[in-house]
Amino acid sequence: MPLYVYSITAEDHPRHLDGVSGVGSEPTALRTVAAGSLCAVVSDIEEEVRPKRRDLTAHQEVQERLMADGPVLPLQFGYTAADDLAVRQALESNAESYLSALDRLNGCAEYHVRASQADQTPLLHQILGDLPEARDLNDRIRGGDQDPRLPLALGELIAREVEARQETLAAGLTEALVPFSREHIAHPPSADDFLNLSLLVPEGQQDSLRVAEANLTREIGGGVELRFSGPLPPYSFV
Structure with a gap:
């Protein structure tokens, strides 16, 4: 049977x-x-x-x-x-x-960590404040410049910068969390996530991981949603 x-x-x-x-x-x-x-x-x-x-x-x-x-x-x-x-x-x-x-x-369990940009507004304000080129394009559009290339150029510039900043943040979050794990796997992000990380966490590190979660959530701000789930069966590590 x-x-x-x-x-x-x-x-x-x-x-x-x-x-x-x-x-x-x-x-x-x-x-x-x-x-x-x-x-x-x-x-x-x-x-x-x-x-x-x-x-x-x-x-x-x-x-x-x-x-x-x-x-x-x-x-x-x-x-x-x-x-x-x-x-x-x-x-x-x-x-x-x-x-x-x-x-x-x-003695280990799996934890999933995902991050997404829940609110784009703070990040867009940062980019416009940091990049003179983006700020100039935005000012020209808001000032009534009818050049049809401007919105496309601004959109492409912002999209590249958003991706670069999210990749940097994902790398920083991974670096901060990996020390609590015995092994880790970075999965391809899906949907709106820019981080999809699995951690194999020993029992003795799980409370410390939760403290790190709280600290990181407080530190990153800026419209980023950080989501932890676990302890879970270690599917990713079999």
């Missing part, structure tokens, strides 16, 4: 999952498939599992419950296997790398 695979743990992980439901319209009991020093947490499925809210929540709850009792390798939502044998073979063939990853992630 096909299996939905949630995560991989060490064989001696307590796996306290009583009362936790699996994915699917008719969830089956969570169970484990063991191979040597490793276990995979799975449930039987009879249908394709789609990313509905209930199933996403169920998947995440399994990871969080496991993470509370020890290191876990969380799989991304939607991972399935043909049967127990396929899972067992995967555990056996990758045992060394899985055990190494569990050791590396022990």
Whole structure:
């Protein structure tokens, strides 16, 4: 029977999952498939599992419950296997790398840090104040100059400067936060974000990271929104 695979743990992980439901319209009991020093947490499925809210929540709850009792390798939502044998073979063939990853992630959680320009106005005022060329173009437009090239030239200049300043800020934020982590990954920013950073943070550094978050939020100002989320299962570092 096909299996939905949630995560991989060490064989001696307590796996306290009583009362936790699996994915699917008719969830089956969570169970484990063991191979040597490793276990995979799975449930039987009879249908394709789609990313509905209930199933996403169920998947995440399994990871969080496991993470509370020890290191876990969380799989991304939607991972399935043909049967127990396929899972067992995967555990056996990758045992060394899985055990190494569990050791590396022990005592750590993932934190996401994102930053976006919530309000462009303060930044635009700074650019006009700092760049004589931008200020001159803006003054000519406001003064009634009808040259159709002026708005385009001003827009391109400001767009380049916004991008450069956001890249500089993103680099500064990363430099300030990385010391609290064991590992970090800079993801490509999406939507309105100019920073999308994942940090693998040891338990002993998590309070210090929160203090740094508060200090950075206070310091950057200028219409920038800084968003932290965590502690999370370490999806980015598996």
